[in-house]
Structure formats: structure tokens, C-alpha cells
Amino acid sequence: MDIAPLKWMIIEKALRWYSKVLDMEDQRYPKRCLTRLRALAERAPSSRNNWYSQVSAICSEIKCETFLSENDKKIRVKLMNEALNSLAIQLRSQDVKSAQQTHFNNHFRELSVNNCTNYLTSNLPLYQVRLVAKLRMIGEKRAGLNVSGVKADFESSKPCSVCNMPGAKDTFSHFFRSCLVFKKDRKRWLGQEAITDSEVSTWLDANQSAKACKLVGFIQTAVRQRAIITNEGFLR
Numbered sequence: 001m002d003i004a005p006l007k008w009m010i011i012e013k014a015l016r017w018y019s020k021v022l023d024m025e026d027q028r029y030p031k032r033c034l035t036r037l038r039a040l041a042e043r044a045p046s047s048r049n050n051w052y053s054q055v056s057a058i059c060s061e062i063k064c065e066t067f068l069s070e071n072d073k074k075i076r077v078k079l080m081n082e083a084l085n086s087l088a089i090q091l092r093s094q095d096v097k098s099a100q101q102t103h104f105n106n107h108f109r110e111l112s113v114n115n116c117t118n119y120l121t122s123n124l125p126l127y128q129v130r131l132v133a134k135l136r137m138i139g140e141k142r143a144g145l146n147v148s149g150v151k152a153d154f155e156s157s158k159p160c161s162v163c164n165m166p167g168a169k170d171t172f173s174h175f176f177r178s179c180l181v182f183k184k185d186r187k188r189w190l191g192q193e194a195i196t197d198s199e200v201s202t203w204l205d206a207n208q209s210a211k212a213c214k215l216v217g218f219i220q221t222a223v224r225q226r227a228i229i230t231n232e233g234f235l236r
């Protein structure tokens with residue numbers, strides 16, 4: 001959805017506030033505090049509890065040191081905006097890199113992390129968007145899904161709790177792709193009795209609304225059935 005990272009938002013607020021205080025008249029209390037903090041920072045530059053030192057450290061990090069002492073408001077704002085724009089690009093590329101290197105979820109690095117995916121801006125109901133987002137970020141070793149109040153927990157160290165397939169682990173990947181118990185529902189919603197490993201990313205990308213709806217439909221049906229089967233087994 002192209003929301004700015006939290007780090008960017010905090011830095012932006014700090015710089016804008018600094019710029020605003022700098023433009024205040026000298027007798028205003030915030031300006032007097034800033035002048036004092038600045039004098040103290042010059043005496044002890046490494047002081048961690050000095051707000052001016054903290055802003056100064058941020059400016060060094062984003063390479064806009066001249067912003068701190070620039071008295072011309074227009075030039076100061078220009079310097080700040082340029083630094084913030086390049087920081088946004090840098091943070092975005094860090095996020096993309098982290099997502100592509102993650103081992104938390106085998107499919108996350110295959111997803112369209114470079115661009116905003118369509119499901120976020122489509123006309124899908126919010127609960128469907130939230131479910132697709134949850135599925136895209138689901139863990140491989142342990143995972144918990146709550147679909148309309150029905151819970152499904154996956155634990156990869158255990159065998160699948162609903163089928164007797166040899167070697168079938170209790171993971172979301174097995175549940176979604178190949179668990180035999182859900183093959184009819186898979187056929188009905190996704191058009192196939194089983195999903196190959198490479199097809200998982202295409203489904204989780206949910207590029208078209210119709211595809212996202214089918215994905216959500218299958219997950220809702222299968223999670224509900226899984227809960228019924230698991231509870232019946234427990235009561236026996």
C-alpha cells in the first residue's frame with residue numbers, strides 16, 4: 001500500500017519539528033531550549049540525552065548535515081525533502097532485500113515484493129484482504145490461522161492431523177497444496193486436486209480479485225472442515 005516505514009515517519013517528524021523551532025522567534029521557549037541544547041552539544045557532542053545531538057546524528061546518517069545550520073527556510077526544506085526522498089528509497093530497497101532473503105516463509109521471496117500487489121487495492125472485502133495478507137506471511141515451521149473465528153494451528157514437527165499420508169507434515173504448505181482430505185474442495189475452488197510448489201506463489205500473489213476470492217473460499221472451507229475433523233478425533 002506504499003505506506004512509509006516507521007523509521008522514515010519518525011525521522012520526518014523530528015526534522016520538520018527542528019525546522020519549525022529554528023524559524024521561531026528567539027524568545028520562544030522551544031527556540032531557547034534548542035539554542036541551549038545546541039550549546040551543550042557543542043561542549044559534549046557524544047551526549048545521548050541531548051535532542052539536538054540525536055537530530056544531528058540522524059542528519060549524519062542520512063547525509064544532510066548542512067540542514068542543521070541552514071538559516072534560509074526554503075533551502076532547508078529543500079535539503080530535508082531531498083534527504084527524506086533518498087531515505088525512503090533506501091529503506092524500501094532494504095525491505096525488499098530482507099523479504100527476498102527470508103527463510104521464514106519459502107514463498108515470500110517469490111511474491112511480487114517489488115510492487116504493490118493488486119489485492120491490496122482491489123474492491124475485496126476487508127476480511128478477505130486480511131486473510132490473503134495472513135497467508136502471504138504464514139510461517140513454515142509453526143503457524144496459526146484464525147478464519148471467521150475458526151482456528152487452525154500448524155506445527156511442522158508433527159504429522160498431518162487429518163490425513164494418513166506417509167511423511168505428511170502438519171504445515172500450511174501441505175494443508176494448502178496436497179492434503180488428500182481437501183482434494184475435492186481444492187478442485188471446486190482452485191480447479192485442481194493438488195497444487196504444485198511453484199503454483200503456491202501464484203495463488204498467494206492474488207493478482208486478480210477473482211483469484212483472491214477463490215483462494216479465500218478454499219481456505220475458509222478447508223479450515224472449517226479441518227476444525228471439525230480435528231475436534232471429532234479429540235472426542236473419540
Ligand SMILES: [Zn+2]
Pocket residue numbers: 160161162163164165168174175178179180181
Ligand atoms: Zn494431510
